[in-house]
Amino acid sequence: MKSVRILQNLSAVISSHTSINIPATTLFLHLRTKSTCLPARAICSFTQRTNENSSYPAAIQRGKTKRQTGCLRLRALKPFSFSTSAMAKSKFEYVRQFETQDPCLPNTWIVIRLDGRNFHRFSTDHGFTKPNDERALHLMTRAAETVMNDFRDIVISYGQSDEFSFVLKKSTMLYSRRASKLMTHIVSQFSSSYVFHWAQHFPDQPLQYPPGFDGRVILYPSNKNLRDYLSWRQADCHINNLYNTCFWALVQQGGMTNTQAEERIRHTFSADKNEILFSEFGINYNNEPEMYKKGTVLVWKKVEETVTRTCRTAEDPVERPREVTKLRKKVVPLHTDIIGDVFWEEHPDILEEECF
Numbered sequence: 001m002k003s004v005r006i007l008q009n010l011s012a013v014i015s016s017h018t019s020i021n022i023p024a025t026t027l028f029l030h031l032r033t034k035s036t037c038l039p040a041r042a043i044c045s046f047t048q049r050t051n052e053n054s055s056y057p058a059a060i061q062r063g064k065t066k067r068q069t070g071c072l073r074l075r076a077l078k079p080f081s082f083s084t085s086a087m088a089k090s091k092f093e094y095v096r097q098f099e100t101q102d103p104c105l106p107n108t109w110i111v112i113r114l115d116g117r118n119f120h121r122f123s124t125d126h127g128f129t130k131p132n133d134e135r136a137l138h139l140m141t142r143a144a145e146t147v148m149n150d151f152r153d154i155v156i157s158y159g160q161s162d163e164f165s166f167v168l169k170k171s172t173m174l175y176s177r178r179a180s181k182l183m184t185h186i187v188s189q190f191s192s193s194y195v196f197h198w199a200q201h202f203p204d205q206p207l208q209y210p211p212g213f214d215g216r217v218i219l220y221p222s223n224k225n226l227r228d229y230l231s232w233r234q235a236d237c238h239i240n241n242l243y244n245t246c247f248w249a250l251v252q253q254g255g256m257t258n259t260q261a262e263e264r265i266r267h268t269f270s271a272d273k274n275e276i277l278f279s280e281f282g283i284n285y286n287n288e289p290e291m292y293k294k295g296t297v298l299v300w301k302k303v304e305e306t307v308t309r310t311c312r313t314a315e316d317p318v319e320r321p322r323e324v325t326k327l328r329k330k331v332v333p334l335h336t337d338i339i340g341d342v343f344w345e346e347h348p349d350i351l352e353e354e355c356f
């Protein structure tokens with residue numbers, strides 16, 4: 001009865017826009033919706049009003065409606081008093097107007113690229129092998145896979161060195177296409193995953209300090225623009241890798257200082273670097289690992305998965321555990337060329353999405 005009386009008071013507060021004091025106790029109210037005169041709508045409205053007001057964070061939480069019993073649970077966490085008319089808008093509310101909306105243009109590819117902060121130092125401090133550290137590259141890929149599994153509107157990702165680009169489908173409505181939301185979520189998820197999986201990839205190298213990643217959002221209106229963007233990143237990977245492979249061969253195997261090696265290859269073309277590698281160090285650049293030369297492309301692949309389900313079949317009406325095969329989307333890493341047409345012909349679904 002006490003519960004019902006309090007709820008009636010709350011109902012009166014809602015309709016009259018007056019205020020009420022609730023004692024400093026933790027309050028659990030259980031009522032059968034059928035037996036009370038307070039409509040569930042009023043309770044919802046009350047909690048909504050309360051939650052809307054940032055001056056009383058979590059003052060009241062509405063418990064789950066239990067369908068089976070028809071119970072509603074209200075919990076007052078702290079003592080408070082309020083006026084519902086003042087609650088709708090506090091005098092501080094106007095500051096929200098300073099927030100800017102930053103939705104991405106509709107019907108455009110949304111690319112989010114992140115890049116390791118000061119990884120030149122980070123790679124030295126953590127003993128990355130030069131010019132490429134397989135563990136570090138796999139860790140980047142692992143973090144990117146986590147991001148793709150969390151944000152399934154990402155249709156393709158590409159990574160090299162300390163950077164990763166994520167492409168969201170043109171029609172995505174994730175976070176209402178808000179640029180800052182998309183970018184911060186993806187970058188923070190990547191960063192935490194990088195740290196989370198660190199020990200697995202670097203079992204003998206403790207993390208010295210927390211790494212960070214910057215992020216940017218780029219919109220591309222056409223498929224050609226998007227392909228050119230990805231080609232640009234992969235060409236960058238190739239150019240840097242050829243340079244670094246040559247540079248570190250001159251230093252590590254040729255005994256040059258960093259300055260001497262830099263001077264030696266400063267004005268050379270790709271063919272010259274290939275020649276230095278081959279003639280002086282017996283390295284055929286073509287035989288270098290594909291992951292180093294091409295970077296990592298992450299795409300979705302439909303794979304068959306066998307799981308055990310308790311079910312019946314047309315032939316056997318008795319429910320029992322059975323092995324069923326279903327199709328599942330899985331992220332797969334590829335170290336392949338994405339500049340030419342072959343990759344896009346083999347994966348037509350990535351670009352085929354039609355928008356309005």
Ligand SMILES: Nc1nc2c(ncn2[C@@H]2O[C@H](COP(=O)(O)OP(=O)(O)O)[C@@H](O)[C@H]2O)c(=O)[nH]1
Pocket residue numbers: 115116117118119120121123128129130131132133134136137161162
């Ligand atoms: N040794 C080594 N260094 C790497 C590797 N991947 C990335 N790096 C370092 O990370 C840097 C990334 O470049 P950039 O983002 O321009 O530099 P930042 O501003 O210092 O992060 C490279 O210049 C390398 O110094 C790797 O596999 N091995």
Ligand SMILES: [Mg+2]
Pocket residue numbers: 115116117118119120162
């Ligand atoms: Mg960087």
